[in-house]
Amino acid sequence: MPLYSQCLPTPVGSLTLIANDSHLCAVLWEHDHAARVPLGEWVPTGEHPVLQATAAQLAEYFAGARRRFDLPLAFNGTPFQRQVWAALLAIPFGETRSYRQVAEYIGNPLAVRAVGAANGRNPISIIAPCHRVVGSSGALTGFAGGLGAKQWLLGHECPQGPLFQ
Structure with a gap:
């Protein structure tokens, strides 16, 4: 295809x-x-x-005129990866989650490292907002687009600083 x-x-x-x-x-x-x-x-x-x-x-x-995307998505990955990527879609605009929180969200609280690996392989950046996942202290961690892009995206979504839930 x-x-x-x-x-x-x-x-x-x-x-x-x-x-x-x-x-x-x-x-x-x-x-x-x-x-x-x-x-x-x-x-x-x-x-x-x-x-x-x-x-x-x-x-x-x-341009600041859209907070949610409405597109047909085809995630290509393992069932676990697709579960993590679906969890990314649930993180609200202007908020962040830690890898541990994502692991807990998918019902697998011990899979923090696996969540990090799946997050790092997210094929649909920005749309499935892997940039909203940060370290447990709120620190920015690795990002395929680079930490500068991650910081820009988070600042764009929440100029006063992203909410860490």
């Missing part, structure tokens, strides 16, 4: 959007690993409806 791609300039750098015929599969950072997306040939296009909707919603997000 072919995958369709589109590059999108944003305030946090160039993102590559990847979709299959009907769903968004990935939002990749400039120096991201291609292993985050399903195998397949990427066909560059600007005419794909899912990519167009994703670009429009990301533009609204970066």
